[in-house]
Every structure is written in C-alpha cells, then in structure tokens.
Amino acid sequence: MHRKQILILYGILFSVMIYSQQGFVHEQSRGYVWPEEEDVLKKLDNWQDLKFGVLFHWGLYSVPGIVESWSICSEDEEWIPRDSTVSYEEYKRWYRGLKDQFNPVDFDPVQWSNVMEKAGMKYAIFTTKHHDGFNMFDTKESDFSIAKGPFKNHPKADVAKFVFEAFRQKDFMVGAYFSKPDWHSQYYWWDYFATPTRNVNYKIDRHPERWENFKQFTFNQLQELMTHYGDIDILWLDGGWVAPPRQDIDMDRIVAMARTNQPDLLVVDRTVRGKYENYQTPERSVPAEQLPYPWESCIPLSSDWGWIPDATFKTPAEIIPMLIEVTAKGGNLLLGVGPTPEGIIQPEVETILGEIGDWLKINGRGIYNTRITPDYHSGNVWFTAAKESKTIYAHYVPDNGKGIPSVIEWEGNTPRKGSKVTLLHTNKQVKWTVDGNKTRIVLPVIKNHANLPLVFSFETL
Numbered sequence: 371m372h373r374k375q376i377l378i379l380y381g382i383l384f385s386v387m388i389y390s391q392q393g394f395v396h397e398q399s400r401g402y403v404w405p406e407e408e409d410v411l412k413k414l415d416n417w418q419d420l421k422f423g424v425l426f427h428w429g430l431y432s433v434p435g436i437v438e439s440w441s442i443c444s445e446d447e448e449w450i451p452r453d454s455t456v457s458y459e460e461y462k463r464w465y466r467g468l469k470d471q472f473n474p475v476d477f478d479p480v481q482w483s484n485v486m487e488k489a490g491m492k493y494a495i496f497t498t499k500h501h502d503g504f505n506m507f508d509t510k511e512s513d514f515s516i517a518k519g520p521f522k523n524h525p526k527a528d529v530a531k532f533v534f535e536a537f538r539q540k541d542f543m544v545g546a547y548f549s550k551p552d553w554h555s556q557y558y559w560w561d562y563f564a565t566p567t568r569n570v571n572y573k574i575d576r577h578p579e580r581w582e583n584f585k586q587f588t589f590n591q592l593q594e595l596m597t598h599y600g601d602i603d604i605l606w607l608d609g610g611w612v613a614p615p616r617q618d619i620d621m622d623r624i625v626a627m628a629r630t631n632q633p634d635l636l637v638v639d640r641t642v643r644g645k646y647e648n649y650q651t652p653e654r655s656v657p658a659e660q661l662p663y664p665w666e667s668c669i670p671l672s673s674d675w676g677w678i679p680d681a682t683f684k685t686p687a688e689i690i691p692m693l694i695e696v697t698a699k700g701g702n703l704l705l706g707v708g709p710t711p712e713g714i715i716q717p718e719v720e721t722i723l724g725e726i727g728d729w730l731k732i733n734g735r736g737i738y739n740t741r742i743t744p745d746y747h748s749g750n751v752w753f754t755a756a757k758e759s760k761t762i763y764a765h766y767v768p769d770n771g772k773g774i775p776s777v778i779e780w781e782g783n784t785p786r787k788g789s790k791v792t793l794l795h796t797n798k799q800v801k802w803t804v805d806g807n808k809t810r811i812v813l814p815v816i817k818n819h820a821n822l823p824l825v826f827s828f829e830t831l
Contacts, residue, residue: 398652399643402663406645409634413603414648414664417543417636419739419757420492421697422730425547425668425706426482426533427497427675430468430504432711435678439502441465442553443568466514466554469504473520477529477713479536485715486537486707489723490730492738493543495606495704496533498595500547501568503554506530507599511591514554534599545604545636546595550588550612550619557584568609570617585619592624596631603636606651610641621646651704656692660699660742667696670706671719677708683718686725687770690823693726693737694765698752700742725820733794733825736763745782753783764826773821778811785809785828794825 405411431438440450442462452461486494498507507530508517517527526532534544551568552558557580563571574581596602605628612619621639625646629635639646649664656667669692672681689705696703707723710716730737740754743762747753752765766778784804785791791802791811801812811826 398655398657399641399647399650401643402650403643403645403647404663405648407629407634410629410636410648413634413636417493417604417649418664418702418741420543421702421737421740422489422491422693423493423495423543423666423702423704424486424489424491425495425497425675425704426709427500427547427706428529428709428713429497429500429506429676430465430472430502431500432677432708433468433471435676435711437674438676439500439549439553442502444565445567465502469514469519471520472516472711474529474709474711474713475521475524476710477521477524477526477532479526479529479533480539482533482709482715483536483540483542485720485723486542487540487727489727490734491542491705491723493545493603494533494537495545495547495604496530497547498530499549499552499591501549501551501553501609503549503552503558505591507595509591509594511587511594512554530595531599534602538600543603544601545606545638546599546602547606547608548592548595550607550609552584552588555584555587557581557587569611574617588619589624589627593627593631596628596635602632603634604638605632605635606638606640608640610639613639613642649702656696657699657701660746661701662742665700666702666704667692668704668706670708671722672708675706675708677710677716683722686722686729686820687822689722689726690729691767694752694754694767694823697737697740697754698742698746698765729822733765733823736765736794736825736827743783748780748782751778751780760829761827762830764828766824766826768821768823774813774816774819774824776813778813778824780809781807783809783830786831789829791826791828794827795819800826 427438429438437450442465443450444458499505503514505512505515508528509515516529521527537544558570559565560572560580565571572580611617625637636648637646638648638651640651649666652665652667654669672678672683693703707715707719736754739757740763741757743753743755745753750767752767754763762783764780764783768774784807785802790799792798793800795816800814803810
C-alpha cells in the first residue's frame with residue numbers, strides 16, 4: 371500500500387481509537403491568590419454573574435476529528451495511542467500536513483454566536499492556538515496558520531477576529547485561549563533533538579538564547595492578540611507545565627503588556643497558583659464542595675473538546691443539573707463545543723443547546739447573578755442566592771428515569787413565615803409547610819414538562 375494511503379488509514383484508525391478516551395486532564399491548583407487591581411476585581415465580579423460560557427476548540431485536529439494536539443506528543447499514554455506500523459516522525463508530518471486540507475469554507479461565526487446566545491451562554495473562549503502550534507489567527511510570527519493555508523483568500527481568513535466580533539455583537543464577554551507550549555516552534559521543540567515529552571526538548575540552562583527567543587516569540591504573539599483584535603475580556607492560558615522555575619516565560623512582562631492594552635483583563639494562567647490565575651479551572655470535574663473564590667468547571671459537551679465524528683453528546687438532562695450544582699458551589703460552567711471541519715455548529719449540538727436555553731429562559735434567574743448560600747445542598751435540592759436581594763432559589767433535580775414527585779422536601783433555607791414560594795416553571799405560587807427544619811412543597815399537576823429540574827423562589831428567615 372502507498373505510504374500516503376497508509377497515513378490516511380492510520381488517521382481514520384486513530385480517530386476511532388481516540389473517540390472513547392478522555393485525554394489529559396489538568397490538575398486543579400491548590401489555594402488562590404486574589405488580584406489586587408480594582409478594575410480586575412470588578413471584571414471578575416461581573417464574570418461571576420455570567421455563570422455559563424462556551425469554549426471552542428477548532429484547529430488542525432478538527433479535519434480528521436481526533437484528539438486536539440496530543441497525538442503528536444510522544445508520550446506512552448493510554449489516551450494517545452498510535453499505530454506501531456507508522457513511525458512517530460511520519461505521523462507528525464501527516465498531522466502537520468493537515469494544514470493543506472483545512473479549508474472551512476462554510477465558516478459562520480454569526481451562526482456560532484446565535485446558537486450560543488439561544489443556549490443562554492454569556493461568555494465565549496476561542497482557541498487561538500493549541501499545543502500543536504497551529505494558529506487560528508493571522509500572526510506575523512509563524513506561517514503555521516489558518517490564514518496562510520488554503521483558507522488564506524477567504525474574507526474571514528483571520529478567523530479569531532470574526533469569532534470575537536460575532537460574540538461581542540451579542541454582548542458576550544470574549545476570551546482568547548492560548549497555549550503557552552508550542553510544539554511547532556523551533557524555540558520550544560527544537561528538531562536538533564527528539565521530542566520525548568510535552569516539555570521543551572532542550573536544556574534551557576545550556577541554550578539560554580534559544581529560550582529567550584521562545585519567550586520573545588510568545589510575548590509577540592500575545593501582543594498581537596492584545597492589540598489587533600479589539601476588546602478582550604479574558605486571556606485563558608493553557609499548558610501549566612510552562613511555568614517557573616524550569617520554564618519561566620516572564621509572566622510579569624506579558625501581563626504588564628496585556629493590561630496596558632486591555633486594562634481590566636482577566637488572566638487565567640491555568641494551574642499555576644498565584645496572582646495571574648484570576649480564576650481556577652477544574653477540568654472535566656466539579657469540586658466536591660463550595661469554593662470561596664472564583665472558578666469554573668470546563669467540561670466538553672462530548673467526550674472530546676474538538677469535533678469528532680459520530681460523537682455521543684451529553685443531554686440537557688445532564689448539563690442542566692451540572693450547571694445547577696456548579697452554580698450552587700460558587701462556580702461557572704464552561705462547556706466545550708467543537709465546530710465542524712467546515713466551520714459550523716452541527717445541528718445535533720444546536721438542538722441540545724437550544725433545549726438548555728429554553729430551560730434557562732424560564733429558570734435563569736436562579737442561575738445568573740447569583741451567589742452561594744451556606745446551606746447549598748439538601749438531597750435532590752441545590753440552593754443559590756440572588757446577588758442583590760434576599761431571594762433564595764431551590765433547584766430540584768429529579769432522579770434519572772423517575773418522574774417529578776407530588777411532594778418535594780428539603781432541609782435548611784426555610785422560607786420566611788408568610789413568604790410566597792413561586793414555581794418558576796409556571797410563575798405561580800405553590801403550597802408549602804414547615805416541620806422543624808424541613809420544608810415540604812406540594813406540587814400541582816405540571817403540563818408540558820420534560821422532567822428537567824424545577825426551580826422555586828422565596829425569601830428565607
């Protein structure tokens with residue numbers, strides 16, 4: 371069989387093999403350092419009001435529909451398998467050659483923003499560069515870019531610009547995901563040496579000039595994003611292994627430049643505890659308890675962050691309870707969505723997100739602009755508190771496969787005597803009684819209900 375055919379077949383095989391893998395998961399930081407800048411603190415408080423956002427992974431990996439970037443990382447991990455009949459270097463050449471196939475002629479960022487607005491999302495993070503080093507913006511620092519391949523003559527070739535603009539038009543906060551490691555840069559993965567791990571593949575102390583070049587390269591790219599792409603609210607930096615003391619890229623200099631151009635910028639230097647991790651980002655998980663500082667759970671809608679063929683997606687009945695739990699514990703939910711290789715949000719995803727948005731249209735006041743309450747969980751009920759009033763919201767999450775019971779009970783957060791308890795689904799009052807610390811709600815017959823969570827509003831003692 372011809373080598374090209376082998377590599378194509380391998381790509382298909384790899385896609386199937388990777389489908390069920392979760393991939394690399396960043397560990398959550400231990401502890402938190404509050405920012406000192408007043409405008410950053412204000413932006414952070416506003417961000418905490420939003421609760422629900424989207425993270426777009428879109429790049430070379432979207433063409434065959436495989437795990438993002440990690441397949442070119444030469445580590446012996448279960449979730450990055452490779453066909454032993456194809457050499458690592460051959461595979462890497464095949465992967466990088468996808469740049470000549472990536473031509474998303476249907477790219478429609480307005481469709482993206484319409485879908486996410488209908489989903490009830492309030493902020494959007496776009497992957498400007500993942501670890502593979504392929505740039506989804508028109509950087510002057512590299513030719514390894516969407517704007518330099520077959521898409522270069524398209525009027526929207528500088529895709530990041532048009533994604534940010536589409537979401538700003540919807541009054542979203544917008545953020546730029548940017549990978550600190552760059553596996554295409556000769557200043558990070560120098561082809562003089564092999565690339566055995568995700569890390570820089572040479573000794574920095576022996577080649578300090580090469581590392582200085584990498585630092586300047588990274589600074590220059592981030593300066594492009596901070597100066598040529600309009601107002602950016604969040605700089606979401608991935609690749610936490612690039613950090614002091616071993617791989618220091620001078621975050622002080624980077625952030626000083628970034629905030630000179632974007633004064634109230636939130637910087638999220640993921641998993642690197644300190645003043646530049648303005649909020650934490652537990653990945654594919656929800657913390658076990660409430661956290662008293664800003665955080666978001668980043669969780670993909672399917673098994674992968676980017677688009678994969680024949681994906682199995684989480685349902686509204688899975689996402690909505692997750693959003694409720696995250697909110698009750700004080701966080702935001704960042705849902706990962708992978709646009710197709712052609713550049714659109716596929717219909718299946720649009721349907722799922724639309725159903726979530728329909729629920730939020732009715733019940734969103736119990737999610738948006740809320741904060742934590744000390745008694746935040748009782749059985750199937752989660753509690754949130756309105757930010758600027760005494761209103762408490764009780765979110766009842768039905769058991770899987772079971773209908774809504776006629777009576778709902780919880781302990782703690784007792785309604786104030788004489789208080790009205792309103793079911794948001796009908797916007798009508800319900801009957802309630804109190805027995806000691808237990809509140810009992812008697813439900814009327816509810817029509818046209820999809821067995822999704824019910825939310826009640828009331829004032830406490």
